[in-house]
Each structure stands twice: as structure tokens, then as C-alpha cells.
Amino acid sequence: MFAKRGYHAAKIDEIVAAANVARGTFYLYFEDKRAIFEEIVDRAFARLGMSFVRVDPEDATRTVSEQIQENIRRIVSTLLEDRATTKILLSDAVGLDPAFDRKLLVFYEEVGRLLEESFADGQKLGVVSEGDTKMMTILTLGALKEMLYQVVMRGLAMEEETIVAEIFRFLSKGCLRVNDGPVGSVTRSA
Amino acid sequence: MFAKRGYHAAKIDEIVAAANVARGTFYLYFEDKRAIFEEIVDRAFARLGMSFVRVDPEDATRTVSEQIQENIRRIVSTLLEDRATTKILLSDAVGLDPAFDRKLLVFYEEVGRLLEESFADGQKLGVVSEGDTKMMTILTLGALKEMLYQVVMRGLAMEEETIVAEIFRFLSKGCLRVNDGPVGSVTRSA
Amino acid sequence: MFAKRGYHAAKIDEIVAAANVARGTFYLYFEDKRAIFEEIVDRAFARLGMSFVRVDPEDATRTVSEQIQENIRRIVSTLLEDRATTKILLSDAVGLDPAFDRKLLVFYEEVGRLLEESFADGQKLGVVSEGDTKMMTILTLGALKEMLYQVVMRGLAMEEETIVAEIFRFLSKGCLRVNDGPVGSVTRSA
Amino acid sequence: MFAKRGYHAAKIDEIVAAANVARGTFYLYFEDKRAIFEEIVDRAFARLGMSFVRVDPEDATRTVSEQIQENIRRIVSTLLEDRATTKILLSDAVGLDPAFDRKLLVFYEEVGRLLEESFADGQKLGVVSEGDTKMMTILTLGALKEMLYQVVMRGLAMEEETIVAEIFRFLSKGCLRVNDGPVGSVTRSA
């Protein structure tokens, strides 16, 4: 119901009707409306958190690139598995109230920290370009989120594998091929 | 009020109190609560729409790169100029209800169309990498949105110029420097 | 629970929890919430009813005065024995609903009738002053009730014997020593 | 409505219907259901508080006895003037919840203090019998309350003036004429 109607438009009546239980039963399992919503989000966050696997440069069986792609694949896969919940995450949970916004921010911050550390590690190994890792993190997460938002909200039909490949390509190469910008170390390559 | 409390938590009472008008006066100027919100969003969209300037490869005075950066700069600048409204755009307007989600989607679609055309043009000129322009559009917009979301919602302190530079760098080069991926035309560069 | 929280605030949940039985078990023994309350009150009334002993002026072993004091003592004692129940009687049972108010009224009416008859008997014997016995009854009961209310509700610390003595003194002599009032037969005594 | 049904049984719907206003209008003037009840009680207390006039033994125009009777008359009159409110005071407000019980207790305590001081003054003047003034206060208030309770709740038909006279007589002389009790200074008079 939250995915279909949004948090406020989803009435308890609809929720319990959809669940085929009585109103009172609902309150037996959830403190209040917010609680069930919070649980959905928390569980999604937990599931999502388990999707990440730390990149191991020493891994002999898989290249760093493969491991990164595997991570992207897992995240995309987890989120597309249950689209209703992903819709809730990307849509209903946003701007619900300051407390919830904080919750979201905290989650993304944690994910961001993981990603940032990976980027920092990657820079040492030379597999991540120079630059502010915090910015990379934000931009990367944003790109990922928007991609999934479009798929889930607009029904953008696209194979999971294609999504993964395109994201990876974007992260690898960006999309612009201009090289006269003021960006620090960029040199004319040809 | 919408920025401070969110759409639902912002009560008409608070809005009229903040505006120093009577409750009835509000309804003289706005059909209902949704109307004022819609107007805020519409105006923001209009302002934002005017920020874009079509990239002209023939322009003798500015390189394509400069024009792209100029576009990024204008968008970022417009959105950071009125952070309250940007907060509304990125937060309150999301997931408000299906009708509003559609509105957002339509706007981003229009922006996306513009961007996509630019990407397509750019590909012909060789300033945009090969690949699905729709995907590039989505990922680019996502990166941009997240960046601004972080600045506006989390108070990420950052110079506008730095933001612009980092976004440009990200779009130009991505962040990964791995080159053994399965991505189509990517060839080992060294 | 009724004494601690009052009738409405005492939830079945709390009652069964305190009784260490399941909710269903409760309804095995009591028709409904009101029934258990009614039983408590009825039992208290029964116990209280048994406290009264008819004053016998012929009794050679005890003076009328002693017998009256004994009655007061028994009532006070019975009510202070189980303060929780007394609290219920004097507080929760009042104003619960018209039906219950009637019940209370009926009980006090019965007690009143007993007391009134005693007063009437006493008048014949010259141990009760002239006047409306119904009024005496009401005023006597009121004085008694308030005394116990203060002890039970406000924790007025006071020896049972003192309470009994003071009540007896009050009933015997009143508290005023003015003698120029318009009250019928009152004559200047000294 | 509170007088007719009791606090809990009086539904907001009934209250607003009786007041011929809309549900919302009610909440414009009262925080919640409890607030209107509290206001009724507070106002009644205030009115009641103003009924008392300090007894002045120096008053050349009225005897102490007259002044006391005047006080009783005022209290009885005030309470019988608005029987619905008196019913609320004596019935609904009792045992509503601990907070309200405290409120009642505090009021009676204040009244009691006034009365107690009067009794103490009276003892010095010899118009109040020896004994614990606190007890006298409690017993006096109880007698008064019960009298009014019977009139208001049971519709005991009785002239105000008769009520006043009987109460005064009771306070003056008590009702018992036994004089062999254990009460301190009581001596056998015949």
C-alpha cells in the first residue's frame, strides 16, 4: 500500500484490508502506522547492507573490476527483486519528516563511508582516479539511485545486466570526452 | 514552511502565520494547499528550465567543455540560490502522490530529453562517449541531484565552483580506472 | 487495579496481568469488566452490611453509647481493613454511570434506613436529639464517608481509635457552641 | 452532558450536538474533552470559593451564629443553583483519575483550611467546642457534601432553608444525646 499510494495516502483501513486482518490485529504487531513503515525501511536497509561485499584487491580469482561489477549487480538485483519496497525507499521515505530524513541520510552516509573507503583503497591501487572520494561517493550513489528510480517509478524496461554494464561503464569512463576543461590533472590525451 | 516541515507537516495555519495573512486570504490566492505547493514547484521548474543553454559546437568564443561546465554551473547556482525551494523539489515533492510523482517524472523527462539530445549531438561531434544516451542522461541527472541533495539536506559545505568542477570531472572521466571490464568497446589503454 | 487507576483507566490487560491469568480466563469468571467491579462493590457492601449490629437498649452489659461506638468502630475497621476496596467504593464507584449511582444510592439508602430506625428508636429512648432523623442519617453518613475518604485517599494518618472517638464526639456534641440560632427547640443551656 | 451521562459516557458528539456547534468548533475553544470538564469544575470551585465569608466575631450587626448560618446558606444556595454542575462536582469528578482526584483534594484542603481556621478562631471565642479542628472540618464538610449529594442525586425534595437549619442544628448539637462516652471532657450531666 505504501508503494502504491505513498505513506500518507495509504490508510490503515487499506493496509489491514490488503493484509486481510482486522484493524486491531494490525496494532497488535505494530505500534502505529509509522512503525510498520519504519520496519519496511529498516529491513530493506538491512538487506541492502548485506548486498555489499568488500572489494579485495588480493583476490586471485576475480579482478577488482569484476568485484566492483559484482557489487553493482548485487545492489541492483536486491533492489529490483522487490520493487514495491524500492519504490518506498526512493520515494515515500523521502521528505516524510525530519526524523525520517535523518534516518535516510544516516543510511546513505554509512553506505557512503563504505564506498568512500573503497574509493580510497582503490586510489592507492591505482584503480580509482584521483580526486575527492566523498564527491565520487555522492555522485556514484546518485547515479545509482536515479537509475533505479527510473526503472521502478517509470517502469523503464531494461535488463538487469544492461543496467549493471551501463553503470559500470559510466563510473569507469564518465560520459564526456572533452579534455580542455579546467579539471586539475586532465591532459590532452590525443 | 514546506521546506522546514515537509508538505504534510506544514499546516495552513503555519503558512498563513508566516505570511502574515488571514486564513481566508490564503484561499483567495490559492485554490488549496496543493495549489501553492504546485506553484512553488512549477516556478522552480520554470526557473530551472531557463538555466539550460543549448550547447553550440559552432560557438567560436567558448569550447564545448566550457559550455557544458557553464550549464552545470547555472543549474547548481540556480538550485543553491534558493535552498528552501530546492529542498522542496528534492524532498517534499518526491512521493507526495502519484500525480505529483508524474509531474516530477515529466519534468525530469523533459530535462532528460534536452540532455539526451545534447549527448546525441555530442556523440556526433565526438565529445560524448559512445553508449546509451538515455542511460547517460539518467546517471548524470542522478549524480547531479544527489550532490545537491547532500548540500541542501545535509548542509555539506562546499564551494559552488568546487561542486561544478567535481561534477564535470566525474562526467568526463568517471571515477574508476579499471580497464578489463566487459564494457563493449573499452580497450586496454596501457 | 481499580483502586490504583480508577475504573476506566484500569485495563483488562492490567487486571489479568496482575492476576497472572490469561485474558480469556478472566471472561470465564466474569461476564465483563463491569461484572468484576460490581462483584467487588457488592462484596464490600455485604461485608459492610454485616458490620452493623442493631443497638439494643435492653442490653445489660453495654450502654447504648458503647453499642453506638462499637458500631462506628466496626464500620471504620471494616473499611480500613481493605483500603483498596474502600477507595473503590468512595471514589471509583461514584459517578460511573447512572445505573451504578443508583446501586450506591440504594445501598446507602438501606444503611440509612437502618440508621434512621436506630435514630427513631433512640429518640424514644431519649438518646437521640429531636429533629429529622432522615437528615441526621444523611449528615452522619456524610461525615463518616468523608472521614474515611480523607484517610484512604489522602493518607491522613490517624489511629482507628482516634477516628472512632472523634466521630462519636462529633455526633454527640456537634462542633458549634453557639446558642442563639433560629433552630427550633434549642434553648440557652447555660 | 457530563451531569446527565457522566464524564466517560458523555461523548463529544453529544456535547457538540447539545451546544449546537460543529465538532471542530468545540476544539476551537477547548483543548480536549478533559479541558472543558476541568473548566466546569474550576469555575464551580471559584464560584464556591467566593461563597465563603469569613466569620467576624466583632461584627456588631450579626451574631456569630448568624454568620455561620449565612455561610452555610450561601454554600448550599450556590450549589443548588446549578444542580448539574454540583452533580458533576460530587459525582463525575470523583475518581476520574489520580490527577483529578488530587485537584479535588486540593480544593477541599483549601476549603478545609479556611474552615479549620474558623474553628480555631471559634475555639478561642468559645463558640466552637474543644477537639481536633481538622477532624471537625472533615466531618463538617462530609456532612455538607452528603446532604447536597442526596438532594442533587436522589432528588431529595427539601427547602433550602430547611437544609441550612438542619445542618446548623447538626453542627451545633450533634445528634446523639448519650453522655457516658469515652470522650475526653464529657461529664455525666444527669
Add this chain to the structure above:
DNA sequence: GATGAATGAGCATTCATTCAT
């Protein structure tokens, strides 16, 4: 007999909207 999960009628409260002044 005991249990406690499920029930749903019932109710206080909120708040966007109206309209007489």
C-alpha cells in the same frame, strides 16, 4: 479449564476549507 491471538465497534481529535461579516 485455560489460553491469547484476533476482532472491530467506537471515539477523540485534526485540519483543510468555507463564508458571513
Add this chain to the structure above:
DNA sequence: GATGAATGAATGCTCATTCAT
């Protein structure tokens, strides 16, 4: 045009009661 008192539809939540196990 401006006002703000009045409105009442809408809804989240409670809690006494039931009944299958």
C-alpha cells in the same frame, strides 16, 4: 479585498470481548 470563526469529513488508535486451539 481581507478576515477568522465555524465547519465536518476523515482517520488513527484503543480496548473490551470472543473463540479456535
